[in-house]
Amino acid sequence: MEIFDLTIHELHEKLKAKEVSSVEATRAMLDRIEAVDSQVNAYITVTPEQALVQAEDADRRIAAGEIAPLTGIPVGLKDIFVTKGIRTTCGSRILENFVPPYDGTAVAKLKEQGAVIVGKLNQDEFAMGSSNESSYFGPCKNPWDLSCTPGGSSGGSAAAIAARTATATLGTDTGGSIRQPASHCGCVGLKPTYGRVSRYGVIAYASSLDQVGPLTRDVTDSALLLGAVAGYDPMDSTSVNTPVPDYVASLAKGVKGIKIGLPKQYFIEGLDPDVKRAMDEAIAMYKSLGADIREVSLPNTEYAVATYYIIATAEASANLARYDGVRFGHRAEDARGLAQMYSKSRAEGFGPEVKRRIMLGTYALSSGYYDAYYVKAQKVRTLIQQDFLNAFKEVDVLLTPIAPTPAFKIAEKLEDPLQMYLSDIFTIPVNLAGTCGISVPAGFSAAGLPIGLQLVGKPFGEQEILTAAYSFERETQWHLKKAPL
Amino acid sequence: MKITREQVEHVARLARLELSEAELDTFTGQMDSILSYVEKLNALDTEGIVPTSHAVPMENAFRADEATGSIGVEAALANAPLRAQSFFRVPKVIE
Numbered sequence: 001m002e003i004f005d006l007t008i009h010e011l012h013e014k015l016k017a018k019e020v021s022s023v024e025a026t027r028a029m030l031d032r033i034e035a036v037d038s039q040v041n042a043y044i045t046v047t048p049e050q051a052l053v054q055a056e057d058a059d060r061r062i063a064a065g066e067i068a069p070l071t072g073i074p075v076g077l078k079d080i081f082v083t084k085g086i087r088t089t090c091g092s093r094i095l096e097n098f099v100p101p102y103d104g105t106a107v108a109k110l111k112e113q114g115a116v117i118v119g120k121l122n123q124d125e126f127a128m129g130s131s132n133e134s135s136y137f138g139p140c141k142n143p144w145d146l147s148c149t150p151g152g153s154s155g156g157s158a159a160a161i162a163a164r165t166a167t168a169t170l171g172t173d174t175g176g177s178i179r180q181p182a183s184h185c186g187c188v189g190l191k192p193t194y195g196r197v198s199r200y201g202v203i204a205y206a207s208s209l210d211q212v213g214p215l216t217r218d219v220t221d222s223a224l225l226l227g228a229v230a231g232y233d234p235m236d237s238t239s240v241n242t243p244v245p246d247y248v249a250s251l252a253k254g255v256k257g258i259k260i261g262l263p264k265q266y267f268i269e270g271l272d273p274d275v276k277r278a279m280d281e282a283i284a285m286y287k288s289l290g291a292d293i294r295e296v297s298l299p300n301t302e303y304a305v306a307t308y309y310i311i312a313t314a315e316a317s318a319n320l321a322r323y324d325g326v327r328f329g330h331r332a333e334d335a336r337g338l339a340q341m342y343s344k345s346r347a348e349g350f351g352p353e354v355k356r357r358i359m360l361g362t363y364a365l366s367s368g369y370y371d372a373y374y375v376k377a378q379k380v381r382t383l384i385q386q387d388f389l390n391a392f393k394e395v396d397v398l399l400t401p402i403a404p405t406p407a408f409k410i411a412e413k414l415e416d417p418l419q420m421y422l423s424d425i426f427t428i429p430v431n432l433a434g435t436c437g438i439s440v441p442a443g444f445s446a447a448g449l450p451i452g453l454q455l456v457g458k459p460f461g462e463q464e465i466l467t468a469a470y471s472f473e474r475e476t477q478w479h480l481k482k483a484p485l
Numbered sequence: 486m487k488i489t490r491e492q493v494e495h496v497a498r499l500a501r502l503e504l505s506e507a508e509l510d511t512f513t514g515q516m517d518s519i520l521s522y523v524e525k526l527n528a529l530d531t532e533g534i535v536p537t538s539h540a541v542p543m544e545n546a547f548r549a550d551e552a553t554g555s556i557g558v559e560a561a562l563a564n565a566p567l568r569a570q571s572f573f574r575v576p577k578v579i580e
Contacts, residue, residue, distance in 0.1 A: 075493040091576055099563070099564065101556050101561070101563060102556060106560075193541075194541055194542045208538060208539050208540060209540075234548065236545075238539070238543070239543070243578075253495070300529070302525075303525065305522075306522060306526050307526065309523065310523060317500060321501075324541040325566060326565075326573050327564065328566075329569065329572055330580035331566035337576055338575055338576050338577070340503070341575065342501040342503055343498075343501045346501055347502055347504065350502070352511075355502055355504070355508070355512070356512060358504070359496055359497065359516060360519060362500040362518040368497060375536055378536030379531035379534040379535070380531060381536070383529070383531070385537055421519075433540065451559065
């Protein structure tokens with residue numbers, strides 16, 4: 001076992017026992033990045049100098065007996081988190097040279113605990129994508145099979161866990177962008193309830209859907225990292241002021257007697273046979289652990305993708321209006337007049353997927369189409385949210401696949417955006433409903449690619465899904481298998 | 486057709502995006518197929534349904550009207566593509 005293979009809690013024990021220092025752990029991680037990241041491209045920016053300064057500081061804290069769960073732990077951040085003095089690109093040319101003047105709240109919380117930030121991770125441009133292929137900084141590869149995508153948009157955050165180039169990472173999830181790459185890369189990814197984690201200092205894509213969450217090697221780490229970043233923040237007026245429970249303390253409670261619902265609309269024809277088999281085995285496992293399994297119905301599931309691509313693109317078109325070449329970001333050189341400076345700067349700075357979504361969103365919000373598209377989608381969102389609330393009257397947790405197939409090949413879906421969008425069918429409804437979901441490793445395809453299982457909880461039911469995930473992980477141990485890299 | 490090339494050009498102007506001829510052609514086709522897919526929402530009767538703009542029910546969030554710190558002029562201008570003294574410099578607005 002190398003230092004870079006360890007989980008947060010394993011490394012924490014070694015740091016606490018002074019078996020290893022944070023500087024040693026950080027050097028090991030930086031060496032690992034140097035050795036393998038040219039194959040994976042999980043990092044947009046590596047920050048060795050700052051990381052070693054933070055590691056020395058962590059070692060001083062540990063020597064003084066002030067060790068928190070994340071003190072001295074090398075972590076990576078999706079490049080959507082603004083970091084003071086460290087370039088933050090959001091995977092876009094328009095922010096290629098942007099150096100933020102402040103830290104966002106999640107980042108500040110990690111720093112307060114003494115976590116070591118080793119770098120900024122690859123992602124789809126402005127978190128728009130399901131394959132990490134829309135990044136201006138080149139596609140990220142799946143460590144289990146370098147010809148496959150790691151999923152997206154937090155592709156780098158998931159690939160770094162699988163490649164063991166970060167002990168843990170943070171990502172964001174707007175329509176599945178934590179859970180789907182976690183599933184494709186064989187790690188644990190959690191999207192918390194909307195409002196659980198502050199979005200302050202997270203570059204906005206679709207503000208009513210975006211949420212910050214952890215990608216980790218196991219469920220215990222997920223609980224630890226969520227606990228570290230969760231909580232009310234006056235700087236984000238949509239963050240919710242409810243107490244943050246001790247997510248680790250309740251992990252071992254077990255699943256005996258809990259009611260697990262299987263939404264019948266998620267177990268349909270067309271599900272990849274390997275995914276289907278993994279789900280059947282997981283259901284059997286939960287039965288053997290004493291859970292009460294029943295079928296439930298989420299009748300409006302088939303409308304979720306259409307609803308999402310109206311709401312998310314509409315919000316994106318408004319959020320991305322700020323990239324105008326005036327205060328920060330790319331400015332076109334040879335524009336005549338102010339209006340052309342805007343439209344040329346944006347044309348040069350944004351890639352095709354971002355342009356496509358700005359166009360769709362602008363159209364949906366434009367005069368004459370607002371009611372037909374945007375308001376209609378918001379009404380359907382109400383129905384989808386209602387489906388979940390109704391299901392949670394009958395069961396505690398929902399069990400579903402994360403994606404219809406394991407990781408797909410690079411370039412396979414690039415020419416057909418609609419096919420790419422449809423691959424998010426099992427994750428999008430959770431964002432529309434605003435509730436929480438976790439992806440847990442649940443087996444492998446015949447080709448050796450990881451398959452994830454999704455557990456969906458009630459709003460602020462993170463404890464329940466973490467507990468259910470932990471019971472499964474303890475029995476199956478899929479998470480211990482390592483990518484061949 | 487759900488959307489014409491002329492409409493796509495109009496939307497590009499609204500969005501302040503200068504698109505090439507090739508991009509206009511590609512987006513017209515792609516937006517047409519996506520909007521055709523989105524049509525399926527019309528199969529649902531949503532008469533009387535309240536639209537959801539936000540997942541968590543919430544009131545306006547107010548804070549006390551007190552001055553707090555700011556990042557300062559130099560930090561605010563540090564990423565400016567072009568500046569003049571303590572201002573962002575832009576091309577002439579009125580010809």
